[in-house]
Amino acid sequence: MERFDDIIIGAGHNGLTAAAYLARAGRRVLVLERADHVGGATVSATPFPGVPAHLSRYSYLVSLLPREIITDLDLDISLIRRRYSSYTPMPTDPTRGLLVDNADESATAESFRRITGDDTEFASWQWFYGRMGEIARRVFPTLIEPLRSREELRDLVAGATRPAGLDTSLAELWEMLTERPLGELIERYFADDVVRGVVATDALIGTFADLHDARLRQNICFLYHLIGGGTGDWDVPVGGMGAVSGALYEAAVAAGARIVTGARITGIDPADGTVEYARSAQAASSPSPLVEPADPAASRSSPLVEPAASAASSRVETTLRASMLYVACAPQSINDCLDVPLDVESDTAGAQLKINMLLNRLPALRDGSVLPDAAFSGTFHINESYGQLHAAWQQASIDKVPSVPPCEIYCHTLSDRSILGPELAGCHTLTLFGLQMPPAVFDAPSATSRAVEATLDSLNSVLAEPIQSVICTDAHGNPCLEAKTPQDLEAALGLPGGNIFHRSLQWPWAPDRDAVGQWGVETRHPRMLLAGAAARRGGGVSGIPGHNAAALVLEG
Template sequence: MKEIIHSSYDVVIVGGGHNGLVSASYLSKAGLRVLVAEKNAYLGGATVSKKVFPDYEAYLSVYSYLISLFPQKIIQDLQLSLPLRSRSISSFTPFTENQSHKGLLISNTSEEVTRHSIEALAGAKEYRGYRKLLAMEQILADTIWDSFLQPLQSKKYFEKQFVTAQEKAIWQSFVEEPLGKTIEAHLHHDILCGAVFTDAKIGVFTHPYDESLLQNRTFLYHIIGNRTGEWKVPQGGMQTLLNELTRAATLYGATLVTNALVNQLNTGGKQHTLSIEYAGKIYEVQAKYVLLNAAPQVLDKLTGRKQESKDEDEGAVFKINMLLKKLPNLKNTTVSSTDAFTGTFHINEGYQQMKQSYEEAKSGKLPAILPAEIYCHTLTDTSILSPNLVAQGYHTLTLFGLDTPYSLFAGPDEKVISHEALKRFLAGLNEFLDEPIEACIALDSLGNLCLEAKNPLDISLELSMPQGNIFHNALSWFFSEHKQEEGTWGVETDIERLYICGSGAKRGGAVSGIPGHNAAMKVLELEGRL
């Protein structure tokens, strides 16, 4: 029988996540012989969709949910069919004031709704400050977005693009100074400050005045996508992206193999040799180029080097996936459940609340009040549910918890702490509901809640993401940070012809395909095919 895995390829890609499939598509389209070796039984990595609750025809995007950073250029280059739907509501932030339940509603379709909500919260001056901040973000996005698919330029090169006094102030605000200073210069109400700052905390452990500016870098990735920063729902869930990339890579001739574990990598002068365990056999495969669609620390493991991580690489995400039999009603009767849950539903994400929760977690304690945000994608796209579930009013709900750093769960009390975190997150949501969320969650055939919780340790073990960091490591700046990086693609390693094509590359992170594109461009550049 003809073997699926051959002894030699132009390129072997270790890992079949979305970035690896982007690389495979570009490289095979250019005529190179490409093998993608994925250790799991499925492709997709963190973009995989699953029937999480077997009793129901509901396919949840388990780890990742929205798309903003995936460039239209990649979609066009690879001829992907990837319909993205806008959410009519950007966000809703419930809060209590003088024992009264209120809320901040930010619309994606009506500026009047947004203006009225902000002015009711804190007056016309606050709304003007918010609009000015958005305008600054837009100029930043317009200036730097295209560079993400180009070789790296120096920090000084980009700084020179900001010419006018207004533009220089934008550079200073987002690149040179802690984001907290910028937010506080334009906004004053705790709720609106928190709603803005939450984009700087998603997935990482940081605070407004973090001297490392990790918060600035994280914020940047949440506001510049395709120049609009709008986070959209992929029709059919993340599985649509995965299916399209799989189709493209296969169409162009790449070989995609699952249950194929790369357990050793020997680097060489002209060829690298990989040891791949597949179907009960060990295959020795040679490749001119190797692309790693995994965290950079995995490269150290494969080559037998010491694995190292920095403090800022620590992940801080707690995820809860739920299937609801109905949407819950709110204590705030001035907004419908549909409007409240269509966008990002912020829980305990006031500016001061997040400062407090950060300090508590930093001291090694699980915060008493945990910040979180919730997504209900089925209010924008019902196609991940069967028609029967749609007719009955079922919905999916995903909670994305903050300030739960990996270190809190890395000890012997992991399960106890994880259970307590789950209780606190649900309690935080219930503070704003007219009925407990537990009463709205569907039950499986055994009477158990259709609820799945994953702490950073779970994410680390399931996805090989060091310290549970969903971005593989701390997000990078959009410019070269060292002289030797100028003109590179940001995917290079200290090993010749071995490149990072996953989120851990420069300008990687989130569901973007950007490092997959850039690693492919690096290879095609060397091959003289650009």
């Protein structure tokens, strides 16, 4: 039986992060991946036949990846900061809209004035996001440290541990953010329905909740979306998301990690570190792992990739043993292989409709005062006012496709054109993310086509021309458009209920006194750690769970 120091289950970006750290420390590391490529949800793909457009198929922006991980692993990753934060057409009058320009405060103030009539909301916006920036700068560095207690993190945020003393405004904001439903906070600081909606959307990305939900799931999602990098900025990865997982793959392989794709786990014994997996002869004889399938960095052959198996066998079964095991996939996907399942709740599902498009040009807006290049390069909010978000939640709660689906769009190619072939000059990608869309919405016959149609109608309500009129066609004459429901994400990526976070996001502090000083990756099995999004301080494209699982072992 072959033995390793570490066996990592899942070759998404978190599993690759853990592999790179562990292998660089001289440990013998094996990564097992069910798919025929590495990267998980952090991949680039060419979904449209005959069209050289390498889209970030699932995840698409980077905020939570700490600079320390990029530096530690010598990752060749470039991120582009977006000048425009967001553009939001008025749902009742799309000839006017709110444009938030990070480089021009006076222009942003004028845009607020144009839709609200005075300077009150802009002043509240500046104060609120200034305070949230302070929280981000203080909380984000703690995500790659051992867990602090709730009280310690509160004191860090409010300044009780610093010579200047308590910052009462931060203390009050932190208390509302972590103890009261987010809707109360938003309603306290903002009055305009559209502005409230722009603030609220960060609480509902992949999270199905009412803003007044007493469980505060929306609050936790909001916090993570606003603390990334210590600034809350969401950056564009040059080369697409495949460049991120490709760089991590290269780092892991260069350090000596061995990667096996097409490996289906059939048995795990956490007590002695035994792992059993099966691999079809076809998978075993395939070339090196690919990043779905368009990242050249990850397609180079490597002797550290599992060698070909005999074609005479229809299935290759292997048993291995390691000192430590790491779950970098959704825990629910391996629980059937465990006598005692991992104690990770799975009562929440995803809540999104993802639509990828390729356009021959950007569509014209009904708001003639804003250039499409500015509107689409940030986050373009569509029918996401506060009232519309609540109405969509109400309809989806009874398993109906919202009549006016709230959604948001961004255009990768306005920041980085490297993902398009030279023959696509002038073309642009659009990534649409629909909110308040849990799996049950898509269960009825034809529900997906109805949801896509309703979502495109929602988008068209703020455009001067139908989006369908500018969508490219592929080699077969079909529109360059693909939709991904929660069911699709579960089938393709093993995400339970299509939950992009694997489970409900967790507060970034220790859940109890006994967990203070732990890493948030521990499980009931001492030799098995969480190294994926289900870890405490998981979710998003961060590498944080992989870093923290490796840190526990290497520093412990």
